[in-house]
């Protein structure tokens with residue numbers, strides 16, 4: 001069984017972020033098939049195209065791009081801010097997409113999970129992220145969709161992982177489907193390359 005490396009990008013910088021706990025829970029559920037690590041995005045200065053290929057380019061850009069380029073797949077786990085994706089996440093996506101022609105997102109299989117204490121589960125954010133992924137030529141897992149509503153402090157145990165119950169059942173299905181999706185994309189690519 002192949003174990004794939006996965007970069008998790010969390011769209012919240014909040015220390016007690018529910019989305020970060022969801023991300024850690026997904027990793028724990030599929031630890032046999034997915035080797036996950038959270039790639040931090042809070043130290044990325046706002047993207048400025050003038051930096052591209054210059055000595056002024058922030059060192060954290062290279063750190064981020066190299067970390068993303070090295071993995072087999074990407075899992076976005078994010079809140080919704082004002083019905084869209086948080087600016088910090090859009091900034092990270094933009095940083096990884098440039099310089100032009102060198103996007104580190106290209107062809108990486110991905111999945112998008114959004115979680116919120118609200119009822120709609122970050123639907124607006126989820127689809128904004130998906131839109132960017134499609135433009136960036138990332139095969140995004142189409143199903144199951146993951147708009148996790150009513151996620152709050154009660155959803156997690158003292159270890160910071162999701163408690164047993166309906167949310168854990170949903171996360172288990174999501175983690176299994178994402179591991180299958182990453183495997184499918186890599187297998188298909190291997191078949192095409194062998195033709």
Ligand SMILES: Cc1cc2nc3c(=O)[nH]c(=O)nc-3n(C[C@H](O)[C@H](O)[C@H](O)COP(=O)(O)O)c2cc1C
Pocket residue numbers: 012013014016017018019020078079080081082083084115116117118119120121122
């Ligand atoms: C600036 C801002 C805008 C927000 N807008 C939304 C929103 O549009 N939809 C929503 O469900 N929750 C919204 N929230 C509430 C977040 O879902 C909530 O703060 C959540 O805990 C953030 O995710 P985190 O726990 O991973 O940090 C907003 C919060 C902030 C700070």
